[in-house]
Amino acid sequence: MDWLTQVRWSPYAAGAAIGVLSWLTFLISKRPLGCSTAFATTGAMIRRLFQGNKAEQQPYYRTIATRIDWQWMLVLGIVIGAFASAWISGDFALQWVPARWAAAFGSAPLPRLLVAALGGVFMGFGSRWANGCTSGHGISGTLQLAISSWISAIFFFIGGIAAAFVLFGGA
Amino acid sequence: MNTTTVPANRRRELLWGLVFGIAFGFFLHKGAVTKYDVIIGQLLLQDFTVLKVMLAAVIVGMPGIYAMKRLGWVELQPKAGSLGINVIGGLLFGIGFAVLGYCPGTLAGAAGNGYLDALVGGVAGIIVGSDLFARVYPKVRGGIQRWGYFGDLTLPRWLKLNDWAVVIPAMILLILLLFGLEMAGL
Numbered sequence: 026m027d028w029l030t031q032v033r034w035s036p037y038a039a040g041a042a043i044g045v046l047s048w049l050t051f052l053i054s055k056r057p058l059g060c061s062t063a064f065a066t067t068g069a070m071i072r073r074l075f076q077g078n079k080a081e082q083q084p085y086y087r088t089i090a091t092r093i094d095w096q097w098m099l100v101l102g103i104v105i106g107a108f109a110s111a112w113i114s115g116d117f118a119l120q121w122v123p124a125r126w127a128a129a130f131g132s133a134p135l136p137r138l139l140v141a142a143l144g145g146v147f148m149g150f151g152s153r154w155a156n157g158c159t160s161g162h163g164i165s166g167t168l169q170l171a172i173s174s175w176i177s178a179i180f181f182f183i184g185g186i187a188a189a190f191v192l193f194g195g196a
Numbered sequence: 197m198n199t200t201t202v203p204a205n206r207r208r209e210l211l212w213g214l215v216f217g218i219a220f221g222f223f224l225h226k227g228a229v230t231k232y233d234v235i236i237g238q239l240l241l242q243d244f245t246v247l248k249v250m251l252a253a254v255i256v257g258m259p260g261i262y263a264m265k266r267l268g269w270v271e272l273q274p275k276a277g278s279l280g281i282n283v284i285g286g287l288l289f290g291i292g293f294a295v296l297g298y299c300p301g302t303l304a305g306a307a308g309n310g311y312l313d314a315l316v317g318g319v320a321g322i323i324v325g326s327d328l329f330a331r332v333y334p335k336v337r338g339g340i341q342r343w344g345y346f347g348d349l350t351l352p353r354w355l356k357l358n359d360w361a362v363v364i365p366a367m368i369l370l371i372l373l374l375f376g377l378e379m380a381g382l
Contacts (some may be wrong), residue, residue, distance in 0.1 A: 036227050037252045039224070039227030040248060040256070044257035046216060047256065049216065051264065051270045052269060052270055061300040063300075064235075064323050065279075065323075071323065074294070082339070084333055085330035096212035098211075099213045099216055099217035099220065101214060101217060102220065103304035105221060105308065106220060106224075108221070110225035111225055111230075111310065118309075120311050122371035123232035123311065124233055125233040125236050137317070140295060141295075141316075143322075144296025144297065144318070145318045145323075145324070145325060146321045146324050148300065149320075149323060150326070150344075151286070151291070152300060153329035154281065159250070159293075163329075167250075168253070168254040169274050170258070171274030171275055171350050172349045172350065172351060173281070175268050175351075176283060178356065179286070180286025183287065184294075185264060188239070188290060188293070189240050190240065191328050192294060
């Protein structure tokens with residue numbers, strides 16, 4: 026059972042396992058793997074705490090789940106599954122600043138947190154605008170050969186590569 | 197509608213979501229894509245782990261989904277799109293991908309891995325960004341998002357070809373792309 030405690034698998038093995046998982050989610054849950062809408066669902070739940078049902082009557086929130094649903098549980102499960110894999114392989118570590126960030130921009134947590142939050146804003150906004158993310162479009166949509174997903178996945182990487190070179194260009 | 201079976205169905209659906217999520221998170225961690233350094237390495241074209249994980253998932257997932265479609269076990273769920281939705285949204289997402297250094301799924305995985313920049317900064321940002329979109333949605337959905345609308349087309353339907361006439365060449369092309377990456381030492 027060494028494979029369970031290995032920190033890292035071949036990317037092909039991990040990817041193939043995700044491919045098989047996608048068969049099962051389609052077959053059993055009739056749903057493709059996707060993650061980003063769960064964050065919008067969370068936003069709707071938070072707004073409901075403050076505004077009651079007013080938030081849910083907004084046009085966008087009428088198009089998505091505004092209560093805990095399959096995908097929200099999927100994302101919660103990802104946290105648990107990644108934790109389990111990290112823990113049993115001795116790779117779990119509380120860390121504020123990733124090594125590569127620290128090498129380029131220093132090891133202070135606050136700048137990293139602020140930039141992560143700013144990146145998150147773009148990602149949240151962009152994934153809702155594109156109607157999917159690297160899972161929903163990048164894996165589930167491309168494997169269905171959906172045109173919307175192939176275009177999205179290609180532009181995720183075009184935007185991401187350009188922005189990464191701007192950020193790390195001098196580093 | 198039977199009021200006792202509905203909650204039971206819902207519980208079952210949520211439980212499956214959790215089970216599939218645990219498996220997904222486990223594989224994302226084993227694939228090393230819960231790590232900022234790996235994702236930034238991909239976007240700087242130095243480490244192709246992210247692309248390898250994604251393409252392997254597509255190469256394995258695609259024939260299974262299309263075989264199950266053929267057997268009538270599943271229905272495809274392609275998302276409707278347009279150039280305004282997918283090009284502009286894709287680019288905005290891409291900026292977030294590089295600035296945050298995680299994507300929505302790997303962000304959750306990074307949180308499980310113990311990475312607090314993901315759990316604290318990333319999660320807050322993505323929720324705020326999603327809500328910002330909800331606020332502009334009424335203004336963009338009928339305008340810029342309609343630009344270049346093509347709907348929920350798939351490649352086989354667009355090309356008017358048999359599914360397998362696209363699935364098999366697509367698999368071969370993606371496998372060749374991975375071989376090319378390995379040959380190039382990436």
